[in-house]
Amino acid sequence: MTNLFALIDRLTGRHTLKQEEYRALVEGQTKELADYAAKKADALRRKIYGTGVYVRGLIEIGNYCRNDCIYCGIRRSNTSCDRYQLTKEQILECCEEGWNLGFRTFVLQGGEGIVPVHEVCSLVSEIKERYPDCAVTLSLGECSREEYQQMFDAGADRYLLRHETADKAHYEKLHPASMSFDNRMRCLKDLKEIGYQVGCGFMVGSPYQTADCLSEDLKFIEAFQPEMCGIGPFIPQKDTPFRDMPAGTADQTIYLLSLIRLIKPNILLPATTALGTIDPNGREKGILAGANVVMPNLSPVSERKKYALYDNKICTGDESAQCRSCLNRRMESIGYSIVTARGDIILEKF
Template sequence: MVLAQRLAEQGRLTQEEYAHLIRLRTDESSMYLAGKADHIRREIYGRDVYIRGLIEISNICRNDCYYCGIRRSNTGCERYRLTKQQILGCCREGYDLGFRTFVMQGGEGSYSAGEIADIVGAVKETYPDCAVTLSLGEYTRGEYKIMRSAGADRYLLRHETADREHYRKLHPFGMSYENRMRCLYDLRELGYQVGCGFMVGSPYQTAESLAEDLKFIEEFSPDMCGIGPFIPQRDTPFWDMPAGSGEMTIFLLSVIRLIKPNILLPATTALGTVMHNGREQGIHAGANVIMPNLSPLSERKKYSLYDNKICTGEESAQSIRILKEHMRSIGYQIVTARGDIKKP
């Protein structure tokens, strides 16, 4: 508990201390940090939980990451790519439901920077009071600049792991830890609100590699951070690996909130997949963002990053009323706003 108390007081630890905190996690330390994280989040954001309309625009990907169900070599994946009009249709439905941020997520290389810029420009012209977040992987600095100039506000790019050796165990030759990090710094310099993130319990992950992730978040100070438990997918090389822990994910949400009190921190669908009421527990532990699915119903199951993904139930945008009731029942409220990061 000494390290947990120090983190709550100082908002930072050494890398070795982070590893020690993780290895010695107990129910007592988890509850303590969750309470501290919830308190500090309420000081900045009150009871507000921001909703983002997630649009999974394509499951075509040029990469072959060992953990991902839409990896290039998965011949069992039924591919799709939404048109500009389909994406605008998702935004129209979302706007009517109260969403003021749209998150366009997809496999890498599905669209050129020019195509994305065209779509972003159309969304911003139609819905000027909305924010557009992109989560489309690695591009060149020039391509990121094109999308930013078209009106993109935020960019989510999970760094996956801040441990170079661990990165090599998760990705094939040709993918580069250094390029991933280059992208994050380019995005920041271009004026995006930037999000990073990692999987909890991914194969070969250690307390030391998680500590590197926490130290990176402390030093990079992202506007957003998306973490969720690793969940195996049957058509990947990691199909028989154990899933990550929901409890550890919630613990790390609290740690990240204490490292950066004003961060935008999602309670993810993956967390809701591995734990009953996982997202609600994540909110209690310091998260303040939920991303219901706006993707066309016909395509949701095809975006199979991992097995058993919840894709037609209460995670969907159409069930926003149920989501509001859930949040109200645990003492929070869904708000319809852009939900930009606030000053601490």
């Protein structure tokens, strides 16, 4: 097999590899190789985005969900989940607080299929009217093409929908039979065609995931060319069938962040809360390895612990302003700085 460092060099220059070469990189991960990939990825993101880290205000609008994903703490059949739904007024209060703290992107995330689309449209229109300099990102799961179009027409700029895995057989091990891999892929295609800035993504170290699965994920990202990609380690949640499964690792997640940056140099790549949960310095390590987005929580503190997709989630008790200043200090400690801008993808040639 080709020298793995040479594969990193080729990926840095060409942004494409064969699937078996991605697999070799996944299987051949060492500290030295990961450090090398991180150095290349960091140089690439600095060339395009400098040392600025885009900040997104995350608002978890509710944890009711019609789906029963086997890994997720807010799955429909989890009777231990303390359910809540924010009102329109509460969500707008979160936006107001975020705007005053300098946030210029709001990410509205919630369980699937609970908030009627006409209500989402009304909410998005109101946010855009109040804060015309802000971007609105939605992360509300699978919808019909018509529904995605309506939300886009109401003013939504971006949509996050993790593909979870690009391997159909693996997808079926993580989701109930009522959910379909083909429909998830249809959603992503529709979102892109409608004109959203689209984010996909996957869990690292999810149950039954193999090097083959991860190589398929990397090849999918290369082909799909998303504007954003959210990855984080799988963390088991105590009320799910996967409660006793091992968690994914920070090291593998950070390495994959570097590879994704090398695949798509201008991608918007978050260092996720899950990464900060599994490693106290995970978000900093992610930024140093090629990530350029962080997503502090703007949700009301009274509800945050209830949005428990996984166990031991960090920052559930901090006020929004605390999260903002804490992240600022953390980023500055490693030579980066929070940027309070919309943070759209940079499309110039690189």
